[in-house]
Amino acid sequence: xxxxxxxxxxxxxxxxxxxxxxxxxxxxxxxxxxxxxxxxxxxxxxxxxxxxxxxxxxxxxxxxxxxxxxxxxxxxxxxxxxxxxxxxxxxxxxxxxxxxxxxxxxxxxxxxxxxxxxxxxxxxxxxxxxxxxxxxxxxxxxxxxxxxxxxxxxxxxxxxxxxxxxxxxxxxxxxxxxxxxxxxxxxxxxxxxxxxxxxxxxxxxxxxxxxxxxxxxxxxxxxxxxxxxxxxxxxxxxxxxxxxxxxxxxxxxxxxxxxxxxxxxxxxxxxxxxxxxxxxxxxxxxxxxxxxxxxxxxxxxxxxxxxxxxxxxxxxxxxxxxx
Numbered sequence: 001x002x003x004x005x006x007x008x009x010x011x012x013x014x015x016x017x018x019x020x021x022x023x024x025x026x027x028x029x030x031x032x033x034x035x036x037x038x039x040x041x042x043x044x045x046x047x048x049x050x051x052x053x054x055x056x057x058x059x060x061x062x063x064x065x066x067x068x069x070x071x072x073x074x075x076x077x078x079x080x081x082x083x084x085x086x087x088x089x090x091x092x093x094x095x096x097x098x099x100x101x102x103x104x105x106x107x108x109x110x111x112x113x114x115x116x117x118x119x120x121x122x123x124x125x126x127x128x129x130x131x132x133x134x135x136x137x138x139x140x141x142x143x144x145x146x147x148x149x150x151x152x153x154x155x156x157x158x159x160x161x162x163x164x165x166x167x168x169x170x171x172x173x174x175x176x177x178x179x180x181x182x183x184x185x186x187x188x189x190x191x192x193x194x195x196x197x198x199x200x201x202x203x204x205x206x207x208x209x210x211x212x213x214x215x216x217x218x219x220x221x222x223x224x225x226x227x228x229x230x231x232x233x234x235x236x237x238x239x240x241x242x243x244x245x246x247x248x249x250x251x252x253x254x255x256x257x258x259x260x261x262x263x264x265x266x267x268x269x270x271x272x273x274x275x276x277x278x279x280x281x282x283x284x285x286x287x288x289x290x291x292x293x294x295x296x297x298x299x300x301x302x303x304x305x306x307x308x309x310x311x312x313x314x315x316x317x318x319x320x321x322x323x
Contacts, residue, residue: 028290029052029054029056030062030258030288030295030297030320031051031052031054031211031218031220032049032050032051032052032220032247032249032251032260032262033050033249033260033262033284033286033288033297033299033316033318034049034064034066034089034297034316034318034320035066035068035262035284035286035299035301035316035318036049036066036068036087036089036107037245037264037266037282038068038070038085038282038301038303038311038314039266039280039282039303039309039311040072040074040081040085040276040309040311041239041268041269041270041276041309042243042245042266042269042280043070043085043087043109043161043162043311044109044161044162044190044197045190045203045226045228045239045269046164046166046186046188046190046203046204046205046226046228047205047224047226047245047266048184048186048205048207048222048224048225048226048245049222049247050220050221050222050247050248050249050262050264051170051182051184051207051209051220051222052180052182052209052211052220053179053180053181053182053209053210053211053220053221054175054180054182054211054213055095055098055099055101055170055172055175055180055182056093056095056101056322057095058095058097058098059095060094060095060322060323061092061093061094061095061322061323062092062093062094062320062321062322062323063090063091063092063093063320063321063323064089064090064091064092064093064105064318064319064320064321065088065089065090065318065319066087066088066089066090066297066316066317066318066319067086067087067088067316067317067318068085068086068087068088068089068314068315068316068317069084069085069086069114069116069314069315070084070085070086070114070116070301070311070313070314070315071084071085071114071116071311071312071313071314072084072085072311072312073312074275074276074309075275076274076275077274078146078147078148078149078272079144079145079146079148079149079151079275080143080144080145080146081143081144082141082142082143082144083111083141083142083143083144083156084111084112084113084114084116084142084156085109085111085161085311085314086109086110086111086112086114087107087108087109087110087161087162088107088108089105089106089107089108090105090106091103091104091105091106091166092104092105098172099171099172100169100170100171100172101169101170101171101172101182102167102168102169102170103166103167103168103169103170104165104166104167104168105165105166106164106165106166107162107163107164107165107166108160108162108163108164109160109161109162109163110158110159110160110161111142111156111157111158111159111161112157112158113142113157116312116313142155142156142157143155143156144156144196149272151196153196156196159195159196159197160192160193160194160195160197161192161197162190162192162197163190163191163192163193164188164189164190164191165188165189166186166187166188166189167186167187167188168184168185168186169184169185169186170182170183170184170209171183171184177213178212178213178214179210179211179212180209180210180211180212180213181208181209181210181211182208182209183206183207183208183209184206184207184208184209185204185205185206185207186204186205186206186207187202187203187204188202188203188204188205189201189202190202190203201228201229202229203226203227203228203229204226204227205224205225205226205227206224206225207222207223207224207225207245208222208223208224209221209222210222216252216253216254217250217251217252218250218251218252218253219248219249219250219251220247220248220249220250220251221246221247221248221249222245222246222247223244223245223246224244224245224246225242225243225244225245226242226243226244226245227241227242228240228241228242228243228269238270239269239270240268240269240270240271243266243267243268243269244266244267245264245265245266245267246264246265247262247263247264247265248262248263249261249262249263249284250262251288253290255290256289256290256291257287257288257289257290258286258287258288258289258290258295259286259287259288260284260285260286260287260288260299261283261284261285261286262283262284262286263281263282263283263284264281264282264284265279265280265281265282266279266280266281266282267279268280268309275306275309276309278306278309279305279306279309280303280305280306280309281303281304281305281306282301282302282303282304282311283301283302283303283304284299284300284301285299285300285302286298286299286300287299293321293322293323294319294320294321294322295319295320296317296318296319296320297316297317297318297319297320298315298316298317298318299315299316299317299318300313300314300315301313301314301315301316302314
C-alpha cells in the first residue's frame with residue numbers, strides 16, 4: 001500500500017513538473033535592470049532606459065516598483081553641487097500583441113538626507129578611488145551654490161526634483177530564439193509646482209534595442225535620443241535640445257539567481273558648466289532573485305570617467321511581478 005502511494009505521488013510530481021517549467025519559461029524574462037539615469041541633469045529629465053530587444057508573451061503584463069537613493073557631488077569653477085537625491089518609480093508594462101508593448105510609469109524624485117556621504121567615502125577609499133575634493137567639504141550637506149549664476153540653496157531637504165509621467169510604446173522588428181530587435185518611442189511630461197526645480201515640460205525620445213540569449217547568458221543593448229523642449233535649468237540657462245544615451249548589459253543566470261553588469265553612457269545635457277557638458281558614465285552591478293512570477297532586484301551604481309557628472313554612489317531596490 002505504501003509503495004502504491006509513493007508511486008502515485010511520483011506520478012503526480014512528474015505530471016506537475018512540465019506545468020511548473022512552462023510557468024518559469026513564461027515569466028522569467030525581465031531583461032535589463034530597471035534603473036534610471038543617476039546623473040544630475042539626466043535624472044531630472046527624460047532619459048531612455050536600457051531595454052530588452054525581446055517582447056513578452058502576447059497578453060502578459062508586469063507591474064513594478066523601485067526605490068532609489070543617491071549621493072551627488074560636482075565641483076567646477078562656477079558650481080558646487082553637494083546634495084542627496086532619492087526617487088520612487090512605479091509602473092505597468094503590457095504586451096498588447098505580438099508586436100506592440102506599452103509601458104507607463106510615474107516617477108517622483110526628491111531630496112532628503114539619506115546619509116550616504118560616509119558610505120560613499122568609505123567605498124572610494126576601499127577600492128582606491130579618488131575622493132575628487134569631497135573630503136574638503138563637511139559631510140551630509142544638501143546644497144547647490146554658484147556665485148556666477150546667483151544660486152544659493154543651503155538646504156534641499158524636502159524639495160521635489162522630478163514629478164513625471166512617461167509612456168513608452170515598443171514595436172517588435174525581429175524575434176528568434178536567440179535574437180531580439182525592437183524600436184520604441186516615449187512621451188514624457190514633468191510638472192514640479194514649486195521650489196528651485198519648478199517647471200512644466202514635455203520631452204520625447206526614440207530608441208532601438210537589441211538582445212541576445214544563449215543559455216544562461218543574456219546580453220541587452222539600447223541606443224536612444226531624447227528631445228528636450230526649450231526649458232530652463234536651475235541656472236536659468238537652457239538645456240540642450242537633444243542628447244543621446246547608450247547602454248549595454250550582461251546577465252548570467254543560474255537557477256533563481258541572476259548576476260548583472262551594465263554600463264550606461266549619457267551625452268552632456270547643458271553647455272554652461274564644464275562638468276555637465278561632458279558625457280557621464282555609470283557602471284551598474286546588480287543581483288536579481290527570481291521567484292515563480294516575480295523578481296527582486298538590487299543594484300549598485302558608481303560613476304567613472306567623468307567623476308563630476310553623475311552620482312558618486314547610488315543604490316536601487318526593485319520588485320517586479322508578472323501576471
